[in-house]
Amino acid sequence: MSRPTGTETARPTDPVGRAVPRPRHSDGTTVQRTVLPSGLRILTETVPGVRSVSFGIWARVGSRDETPAQGGATHYLEHLLFKGTSRRSALEISSAIDAVGGEMNAFTTKEFTCYYARVLDSDLPLAVDIVCDMLTGSLIPAEEVDAERDVILEEIAMTEDDPSDGVHDLFAHTLFGDSPLGRPVLGTVDTVNALTRDRIARFYRRHYDPTRLVVTVAGNAEHATVVDLVTAAFDRAGASGPGAEPVGPRSGHREVRPAGRVDIVERRTEQAHLVLGMPGVSRHDERRWALGVLSTALGGGMSSRLFQEIREKRGLAYNVYAHTSGYADCGLFGVYAGCRPDRLDQVLDICRQQLAEVAEKGLGDEEVERAIGQLAGSTVLGLEDTGSLMHRLGKSEICWGQQLSVDELLAHIAAVTPDDVRRVAREVLGQRPSLSVIGPLNDRRAARLTEAMS
Template sequence: MTSRSSQATARTSSEARAVARTQTLLKGKDGIGTVRRTTLPGGLRVVTETLPSVRSATFGIWANVGSRDETPSLGGATHYLEHLLFKGTRKRSALDISAAIDAVGGEMNAFTAKEYTCYYARVLDTDLPLAIDVVCDMLTGSLILQDDVDAERGVILEEIAMTEDDPGDCVHDLFAHTMFGDTPLGRPVLGTVDTVNALTADRVRRFYKKHYDPTHLVVAAAGNIDHATVVRHVRRAFDKAGALSRTDAVPTPPRDGSRALRTAGKVDVISRRTEQAHVVLGMPGLARTDERRWALGVLNTALGGGMSSRLFQEVREKRGLAYSVYSYTSGFADTGLFGVYAGCRPSQVHDVLKICRDELDRVASDGLPDEEIERAIGQLSGSTVLGLEDTGALMNRIGKSELCWGSQMSVDEMLARISAVTPDEVRAVAGEVLGQRPSLSVIGPLKDKQADRLHEAVS
């Protein structure tokens, strides 16, 4: 005789199968590179990319939450939570979690950014069911005990201290604060010593329940996998946790954000006894959805993306003023950053900044010659393809695309977009982005007179 609870379980399972929707987003050749999406009840999305020629698979879960979603008193909560999900579930201890993946020679990790968090495991294709079960268990069954919160607090404080000890890393956090001020985008992902010390298990649990609902999650897998098999294992794991019961739930759309505060002409200096002065000179960039991002990517490559770039040649090759000098872009939902980093001797910081500022001004007013743009297009195209040569990179691409754009773009389409960038588009975006008044962040042992002169670089 079947019990009522068994009948209810069967009915729920039947409903889950009925409402799951599968789409082929990108059709590969002979099944290679095919990207599919299944939307499960509860609003959980599962995207996969098939690559039968490899023997590995990478499985990840992306959460639509980052440090940008924290209030000032919750600073660092997203990153703290990332650590805590490895500390144990109702099924597994912290040792069980790590030992399960280590036992099959796999690797497991996570990272937190301003607008998302990702947990992933890379294993042999035959061990994919294990990876799915472990990572899904972490995301749905975490205990977040006070003892674990207290124990991990010390680890996170050490991570903050480690970052503070690396001025080449710390200066980028300083630059974000210089540009965005005391706003979620301007605060460090790790939080501060004070905010981390103030976090309790109860506050982190509430944050977890609010932001780790299936509607805010994207499951992504890439490698020698079968889409239907991945969906089946994911659905089973989430069903066990009771996370797919809301059959009317729909996925959360990509965030649009609210316009972030941006500054111009501001200079922030942290005096520290270091061998080098670490500087970032930059200005507002473009949002990640801005169609001009392709032209900005070409511009960034030409300016500071490699050994043949303008900044590398002028600062390092011709004058020997720095070992590391490069430019970069960061795109968020509603805004972005363009920055130039250099590490140099403190006595030469003004020379380096003048060269960088002169090059930015020159490119903003005169543009780049066609041959430099053509070379940058080739470099960007090649690095894009080479950067996707492993299953981890493929998982990152499809997971982030689904979470941040709600759509997928094939590698061929990406290459076509890069190749279609015209010199006029690059010159136009150079004038708009580089023509803005920059801001500056510096960490190093600068004397008072040197620090006072830094305003010359942004005037």
């Protein structure tokens, strides 16, 4: 479930950019937030007793910000920012982090991009300097654009070779159509081949200014030290313009395609892979907490309904689960299963029956209570390292403009009632589902499957 993962509601800094004081949490951590005059936001969570620190820079740009002709530009740019600046070559960037035993990487989503490094606390100045240099001073060399194009095409091919991953891209298209949310983050072979160095450079200049960036740090680091290091790095790059306001979280409303659509891709695979689902709720919708509990009860663990009915009782599939995705203006709920092709009809029937039954009758109180406990426990256990804490800070600031403490997160989950879950089950699961399938289905089987969903 996409949900805010941070600490308290974000507050502005005072007029001279000093950090607003934050209370110390019961777990001993301290979160602080500073907004520089350039509009750059810096959030830190100091974690006593660790010797590592995770440093990240988040850009408020994702694949949904691309036009059809720019498909894959955000992800392409993510690769290219590692390819050299006026101060460092690509090899010098990677060698510097390797030399201190650190880790550095990046990822692109539909709504944001993140570049991060995890190092020893004593090597934080190095990590700040390198990542900030990449974000503010990339040269995007023409020769690297051409070389990296082949790497990205290989990444697209790798995704196509993994239908358990590709079926989720297919389902996004099934639900959202030929819209930014319905197109793959990686782009397509045609769009990636059409992207030029100039087009990518313009995309870079437009989306990577300080008002659209958020710096997050978690671990053994003092807030004032981080602010000084980041300020110096952006000043050195000439990226500290005065008097700008940060760009806030996305908002709005998006209409989702009518339900009941079926997309089938015939491919000679050993398994058939399906996603059955429907529109969910946006990440700003208060129903997201109840939908997260519902998703957990339906397909979030070994005791969940779908796991028990499909794997444990009948042995029809090895992997089956439910999931939700919440975007700024809409969302989705889906059930995934991978099974032998001759079992596809049976697995699909069980999934449809379970969704329909829960939509009509809801979940029992005991199921809801167990799901709440599971969701609460997994939430806390997922925040036990500096990388996860850094991620929580960044995603919360980019997506919600606020932070929630772990205690506040747990309170939201604990406040969900069986009636809340039954209500969201009627509203979400009561919709006509759509279906995406990748597998060895001939035309006759595909037609029969489409007819069964009508």
